[in-house]
Amino acid sequence: MSARPVIAALLALGIAGCSVAGAQADKAETTSGKARADLYQCEGCEGALESDADKLTPHSQISGLGEPGEPLHIDGTVYATDGRTPMPGVVIYAYQTNAEGLYAGGKPGTEASRRHGRLRGWVKTGADGRYSFDTIKPAPYPDDTIPAHVHFTVLEPGKRPYWIDDIVFDGEFGVTDAYRRSMTNKGGNGIVKTTRDAAGRWAVTRDIILERHPE
Numbered sequence: 001m002s003a004r005p006v007i008a009a010l011l012a013l014g015i016a017g018c019s020v021a022g023a024q025a026d027k028a029e030t031t032s033g034k035a036r037a038d039l040y041q042c043e044g045c046e047g048a049l050e051s052d053a054d055k056l057t058p059h060s061q062i063s064g065l066g067e068p069g070e071p072l073h074i075d076g077t078v079y080a081t082d083g084r085t086p087m088p089g090v091v092i093y094a095y096q097t098n099a100e101g102l103y104a105g106g107k108p109g110t111e112a113s114r115r116h117g118r119l120r121g122w123v124k125t126g127a128d129g130r131y132s133f134d135t136i137k138p139a140p141y142p143d144d145t146i147p148a149h150v151h152f153t154v155l156e157p158g159k160r161p162y163w164i165d166d167i168v169f170d171g172e173f174g175v176t177d178a179y180r181r182s183m184t185n186k187g188g189n190g191i192v193k194t195t196r197d198a199a200g201r202w203a204v205t206r207d208i209i210l211e212r213h214p215e
């Protein structure tokens with residue numbers, strides 16, 4: 001599905017948008033090694049600022065232990081723009097749908113907390129650049145417009161937050177050739193391989209390569 005119908009569908013649903021928009025322009029800028037002109041254009045990235053970065057750790061639980069759904073472990077390493085140097089101290093803000101594909105249970109207070117539902121979490125990468133989340137596996141939106149996904153926003157010290165490509169699950173609903181072509185590799189590849197870990201949980205690795213900043 002192209003980005004335009006996806007956006008139309010999201011607007012119709014009043015659902016937090018996804019990072020498929022602006023794909024082709026982003027690719028051109030990335031391959032030229034320049035900062036993306038639209039790096040800071042995203043919905044709800046201010047949610048990354050809703051935590052006290054000084055108190056964050058490299059691991060967080062997104063969903064409550066009683067949240068319906070299949071347990072999912074997400075981990076990865078955040079790298080500098082060279083794709084090799086691990087980056088400590090980077091905040092990652094994650095939010096996702098529940099097992100019914102809904103951003104449910106949001107609370108008034110901030111726009112992001114109201115729109116993104118209760119399944120939100122924050123981590124800060126450790127000295128080795130690593131992070132992890134425990135959560136449940138999200139479901140696609142109820143209208144099955146796009147794949148199940150987890151939104152990631154990154155916040156580097158002293159910088160503005162920005163969205164990166166969503167986590168989507170390779171081989172599952174909606175991860176088509178067209179969807180792959182629509183991806184911008186913002187923050188690196190968001191299409192992850194799903195495995196089972198020793199504890200029987202779904203497990204994925206989403207490494208992140210930081211973007212160049214316009215300023």
Ligand SMILES: [Fe+2]
Binds near residue numbers: 017018149151
């Ligand atoms: Fe979404």
